[in-house]
Amino acid sequence: MARTQGSHSDITGPRIRQAALSLFARHGYAAVSMRQIAAEVGVQAGALYNYTPDKQSLLYHLMRNHMEELLEAYSALDPCDGPVESLRQFVGFHIRFHMKRPDEVFIAYMELRNLTPENFAEIEALRRAYENALEAILEQGQQAGVFSVADTKIATLAVIAMLNGVMTWYRSGGRLSLDQVEQIYWDMVRKAVAV
Numbered sequence: 001m002a003r004t005q006g007s008h009s010d011i012t013g014p015r016i017r018q019a020a021l022s023l024f025a026r027h028g029y030a031a032v033s034m035r036q037i038a039a040e041v042g043v044q045a046g047a048l049y050n051y052t053p054d055k056q057s058l059l060y061h062l063m064r065n066h067m068e069e070l071l072e073a074y075s076a077l078d079p080c081d082g083p084v085e086s087l088r089q090f091v092g093f094h095i096r097f098h099m100k101r102p103d104e105v106f107i108a109y110m111e112l113r114n115l116t117p118e119n120f121a122e123i124e125a126l127r128r129a130y131e132n133a134l135e136a137i138l139e140q141g142q143q144a145g146v147f148s149v150a151d152t153k154i155a156t157l158a159v160i161a162m163l164n165g166v167m168t169w170y171r172s173g174g175r176l177s178l179d180q181v182e183q184i185y186w187d188m189v190r191k192a193v194a195v
Contacts, residue, residue, distance in 0.1 A: 013051045015041045017065075020058045025103035029059055029114045059111060060119040066104040067126035073097055074133060083141035087193070090134055091186045094163045099178065102167045109164065131156050138193060147193040159189055 019040035023032045034055055038045040052058050074093060080086040098105045108127075115123060135156040141147030149155040163185060170181055 012041065012043065012047075016043075016048060016051050017058065017062060020055075021062055021103050021107065024059065024062070024111060025106045029055075029107075029111045056114075056116060056119065059107070059114060060116075060123070062104070063108055063111070063115070063119075063123045064126070066101065066108055067123060067130070070097060071126065071129055074130065082146075083137050083144055084146055084190075086137045087134075087141065087147075087189065088186055090137060091159075091163065091189050092182050094160070095166050095182050095185060096178070098164065098167050099170065105164060105167050131160065134159060141193065146195060148195045149193050155193060159192070162188070 016037060019037050020032070023036055023040060032055070034048050035045045037055075037058070038048050041048075052061070074097075077089060077093060080089050108123075112120060112123065135152050138147055138149060138152040138155055142149065142152065166181060166185065170178070172178070176184075
């Protein structure tokens with residue numbers, strides 16, 4: 001298939017992914033067609049298939065890229081001294097990393113149901129790797145006697161759900177700065193797991 005004049009794969013591919021991300025976050029995966037994505041990018045619908053086999057592949061790759069970037073950025077952090085500092089670091093990292101990616105966060109949590117079983121299994125494994133990092137911190141804190149939670153898996157999921165909430169309501173220039181919000185959330189998390 002001929003490429004549209006002026007189209008470049010290194011430009012068009014990322015534009016397609018960005019358009020899909022924006023449309024999926026705004027309207028939901030099921031409500032978005034390949035034609036809508038093409039119109040958003042300014043290419044013919046058939047041209048999309050030069051970059052992706054189908055809409056499912058777009059969703060999967062958006063989620064996979066997000067999770068891989070998350071895990072890579074988290075693993076690049078300097079190690080902390082003890083579980084309290086590690087938990088404090090996790091809270092700040094999670095808020096700040098995701099604050100820059102609200103569409104990715106929305107899709108990563110709300111569109112899992114639209115993945116094929118095979119794609120779901122891969123994305124779920126990446127999510128579990130991130131959750132396991134937090135659970136390991138909570139377990140270390142339990143063993144050190146500085147944290148007390150009834151179930152570390154439930155506490156892990158509760159903390160992540162609470163931190164994800166920031167992306168839904170926080171607006172730059174609002175009543176609180178991001179530093180203040182991060183401190184408030186850290187205080188809430190710390191109190192929730194403290195002995």
